[in-house]
Amino acid sequence: MIRMDSVTKRYPDGTVAVDRLSLEIPDRSITVLVGPSGCGKTTTLRMINRMVEPSEGTILLDGEDVSRQPVTTLRRSMGYVIQNAGLFQHRTILDNIATVPRMLGWGKEKARSRAAELMERVGLDAALGKRYPYQLSGGQQQRVGVARALAADPPVLLMDEPFSAVDPVVRKGLQDELLRIQDELGKTIVFVTHDIDEAIKLGTMVAVMREGGHLAQFAPPAELLSDPADAFVEDFLGADRGVRRLSFFPAAALELSTGPVVPVDATARRLAQVKDPYALVTDGEGRPLGWSEPRDLTPGDIDPERLLPYGRPFRPATDSLRAALDCAVLSPTGWAVAVDTDGRVTGVVSQPAIAEAIRHAHAQVPAPAPEQVPVRARDGAGDRPDAEVTG
Numbered sequence: 001m002i003r004m005d006s007v008t009k010r011y012p013d014g015t016v017a018v019d020r021l022s023l024e025i026p027d028r029s030i031t032v033l034v035g036p037s038g039c040g041k042t043t044t045l046r047m048i049n050r051m052v053e054p055s056e057g058t059i060l061l062d063g064e065d066v067s068r069q070p071v072t073t074l075r076r077s078m079g080y081v082i083q084n085a086g087l088f089q090h091r092t093i094l095d096n097i098a099t100v101p102r103m104l105g106w107g108k109e110k111a112r113s114r115a116a117e118l119m120e121r122v123g124l125d126a127a128l129g130k131r132y133p134y135q136l137s138g139g140q141q142q143r144v145g146v147a148r149a150l151a152a153d154p155p156v157l158l159m160d161e162p163f164s165a166v167d168p169v170v171r172k173g174l175q176d177e178l179l180r181i182q183d184e185l186g187k188t189i190v191f192v193t194h195d196i197d198e199a200i201k202l203g204t205m206v207a208v209m210r211e212g213g214h215l216a217q218f219a220p221p222a223e224l225l226s227d228p229a230d231a232f233v234e235d236f237l238g239a240d241r242g243v244r245r246l247s248f249f250p251a252a253a254l255e256l257s258t259g260p261v262v263p264v265d266a267t268a269r270r271l272a273q274v275k276d277p278y279a280l281v282t283d284g285e286g287r288p289l290g291w292s293e294p295r296d297l298t299p300g301d302i303d304p305e306r307l308l309p310y311g312r313p314f315r316p317a318t319d320s321l322r323a324a325l326d327c328a329v330l331s332p333t334g335w336a337v338a339v340d341t342d343g344r345v346t347g348v349v350s351q352p353a354i355a356e357a358i359r360h361a362h363a364q365v366p367a368p369a370p371e372q373v374p375v376r377a378r379d380g381a382g383d384r385p386d387a388e389v390t391g
């Protein structure tokens with residue numbers, strides 16, 4: 001949908017902010033521009049809606065050169081969200097969200113009811129609609145910023161470090177919300193961040209940029225992690241990219257073992273059948289109680305208080321290999337506990353078995369559409385306030 005063809009931006013003082021950038025931004029997915037400060041991310045984003053005009057090259061939107069389109073029409077087809085939301089301080093939340101519909105000539109009632117609908121969509125309590133921005137938390141303001149950008153239902157959303165100013169917990173919530181909104185609405189989103197973890201979590205495609213406005217690599221996140229194009233990208237990804245890549249492989253492929261899983265009222269015969277070094281004891285409902293060496297268990301008299309903790313179980317249906325590995329690493333026995341959605345034990349898996357699955361996974365290409373695999377969970381960090389607004 002958006003195609004950049006050898007686009008360069010040279011500012012009047014001679015700074016080359018973006019250097020012959022070519023990118024194909026796929027429809028209805030999230031493309032992330034990531035890179036260190038000053039590498040040209042904001043400039044790239046602003047060239048898409050012509051807040052900045054390119055010095056050379058062309059940008060096509062649905063095959064049409066954006067430089068030939070009236071700026072107002074173009075901007076109305078692109079919601080724009082910035083850090084700290086950039087809300088109008090003297091307007092209520094509802095009126096902030098209704099800004100663009102009002103500009104487009106919608107009646108007051110219709111615009112407000114659209115605004116109310118969007119508040120719900122971005123997870124804001126309707127009661128906040130009458131407040132002013134200063135009466136909201138940073139995370140809530142950021143949600144208002146997203147709602148405002150969505151108000152006229154533009155096919156494209158441009159987001160410049162929208163979640164950088166909030167704490168990690170709120171940021172994770174905002175990221176999850178964005179993924180959900182994207183799933184529901186299928187917008188084409190171009191998202192700028194300098195946080196690689198955020199890029200990997202949100203991006204269907206990730207463009208890693210480097211100083212001087214150069215594109216270092218353009219790839220799906222799993223591919224970045226497995227095959228960084230050069231030392232710069234590798235360094236930018238950080239030390240544990242191997243472990244992080246495991247987030248893209250479902251834990252469902254792990255072979256679970258039920259041999260060591262025994263109920264709290266297990267008979268002597270059942271306990272004698274446990275051949276593994278540890279047994280996992282479950283309660284009457286099948287939920288985990290804890291680990292023990294089988295010989296320390298007295299049939300008919302198992303004391304849950306004396307068991308070793310079972311750590312944090314994983315859910316094979318929805319978790320990744322990374323989550324399973326984490327459970328095994330945190331478990332005092334080195335075995336990870338798998339549970340179903342009701343928390344009932346479906347089996348256990350040892351570290352060596354997980355290691356085997358990991359070797360197998362590394363030999364494979366991960367799922368082609370990683371955003372479809374609901375097995376990710378991470379977040380990032382940021383800075384820099386800003387203060388612009390558009391529709």
Ligand SMILES: Nc1ncnc2c1ncn2[C@@H]1O[C@H](COP(=O)(O)OP(=O)(O)OP(=O)(O)O)[C@@H](O)[C@H]1O
Nearest residue numbers: 011013015017036037038039040041042043044194
């Ligand atoms: N109006 C301007 N005039 C001259 N140089 C500019 C202008 N705007 C940006 N630059 C320069 O262009 C380069 C890219 O800036 P840009 O804002 O696109 O970077 P960025 O990747 O968004 O950085 P950050 O992560 O800090 O937001 C920087 O060297 C910056 O100083």
Ligand SMILES: [Mg+2]
Nearest residue numbers: 041042043160
């Ligand atoms: Mg920037």
